[in-house]
Amino acid sequence: METSKKRPLINELTQGKELTNQLKDYLDKPMSAETCEFLVERILSSYEKALCMLNKGSGFDESPISFGEISPTTEVSDVADSDSKNVFKKRKTIPKWSEQVKVCSGTMVEGPLSDGYSWRKYGQKDILGANHPRAYYRCTHRNVQGCLATKQVQRSDGDSSVFEITYRGRHTCIQATQLSKALEKTPKIEKETIHDSKPTQKIHMERAFSFKSSKGVNTNEDKLFPSFLFDSTPIETEKLENLFYLGGDSTAFITFNHNLQSSDSDLSEMMNSRTNSGTNSPIGDVGFSLDYVDFNGDILFDITDFEM
DNA sequence: GACATTTGACCTAT
DNA sequence: ATAGGTCAAATGTC
Numbered sequence: 001m002e003t004s005k006k007r008p009l010i011n012e013l014t015q016g017k018e019l020t021n022q023l024k025d026y027l028d029k030p031m032s033a034e035t036c037e038f039l040v041e042r043i044l045s046s047y048e049k050a051l052c053m054l055n056k057g058s059g060f061d062e063s064p065i066s067f068g069e070i071s072p073t074t075e076v077s078d079v080a081d082s083d084s085k086n087v088f089k090k091r092k093t094i095p096k097w098s099e100q101v102k103v104c105s106g107t108m109v110e111g112p113l114s115d116g117y118s119w120r121k122y123g124q125k126d127i128l129g130a131n132h133p134r135a136y137y138r139c140t141h142r143n144v145q146g147c148l149a150t151k152q153v154q155r156s157d158g159d160s161s162v163f164e165i166t167y168r169g170r171h172t173c174i175q176a177t178q179l180s181k182a183l184e185k186t187p188k189i190e191k192e193t194i195h196d197s198k199p200t201q202k203i204h205m206e207r208a209f210s211f212k213s214s215k216g217v218n219t220n221e222d223k224l225f226p227s228f229l230f231d232s233t234p235i236e237t238e239k240l241e242n243l244f245y246l247g248g249d250s251t252a253f254i255t256f257n258h259n260l261q262s263s264d265s266d267l268s269e270m271m272n273s274r275t276n277s278g279t280n281s282p283i284g285d286v287g288f289s290l291d292y293v294d295f296n297g298d299i300l301f302d303i304t305d306f307e308m
Numbered sequence: 309g310a311c312a313t314t315t316g317a318c319c320t321a322t
Numbered sequence: 323a324t325a326g327g328t329c330a331a332a333t334g335t336c
Binding site: 122123125127128134136138150152 | 324325326327328329330
């Protein structure tokens with residue numbers, strides 16, 4: 001990797017290290033959950049950026065990187081067909097985690113589905129040996145924002161008031177709750193990535209999302225992007241945090257900020273590419289790899305394998 | 309008419 | 323061959 005590309009990478013990694021040290025220092029002192037959350041958010045975004053730089057810069061798909069717990073089956077589709085076309089298939093490491101949600105009687109309808117995100121059901125399947133079918137949901141913003149998050153919901157065999165929810169992939173979409181929360185709580189990021197004055201930010205944000213209402217129809221998306229700005233919708237924010245901790249939120253926010261820095265033409269081009277590109281490279285224009293990165297587990301990272 | 313859900317068909321990994 | 327996951331046409335709802 002050439003020096004010009006190496007520098008920002010080093011900066012990101014250094015920043016990540018410093019933030020981790022800050023977090024470590026804080027651990028010995030009384031600290032609010034928000035402070036902790038903020039630091040973790042910053043750390044994750046730093047490493048995510050760094051990893052993205054590496055992804056873009058060196059074509060290192062063969063490198064010994066392992067993120068978290070990866071199932072040996074469908075979670076990883078490793079390199080294939082490298083002989084025929086010398087094209088490396090990207091490693092698909094989709095984070096997967098489960099939750100059990102108990103629902104009080106009478107609230108079944110809203111129950112496990114209102115986790116703060118907007119989901120669209122795309123299938124249901126009877127599962128062998130299970131008393132209840134499994135429902136498959138994907139993020140409503142899949143087509144528009146290329147968000148690949150999915151979840152599976154299945155009523156527990158033992159206790160039918162318990163829903164077992166398996167999430168796959170983190171949200172890369174912007175949801176209203178995340179946006180307002182992130183903007184409230186991450187002034188530093190804002191400072192670093194947005195250089196415009198506040199009124200300009202507002203204009204840009206409105207423009208960034210204006211495509212959503214272009215259909216002129218009140219969709220769920222409209223509900224999630226109230227008209228408009230920073231309207232803090234009280235959709236179970238706490239639950240949301242628990243389900244999609246900082247990784248997904250952080251990614252979404254950073255992506256958004258990159259959007260803000262785009263020029264008008266960049267922005268429209270980006271929107272078009274997102275809308276038309278299907279699911280292959282929905283956020284390619286903003287420099288964040290779609291490859292999901294699971295920071296829950298260990299990161300085995302041997303930087304010496306990459307050409308710097 | 310637009311969007312969401314349902315459900316049988318199809319695909320893929322084991 | 324089978325089970326789990328996804329697709330997409332049909333249907334429902336607003």
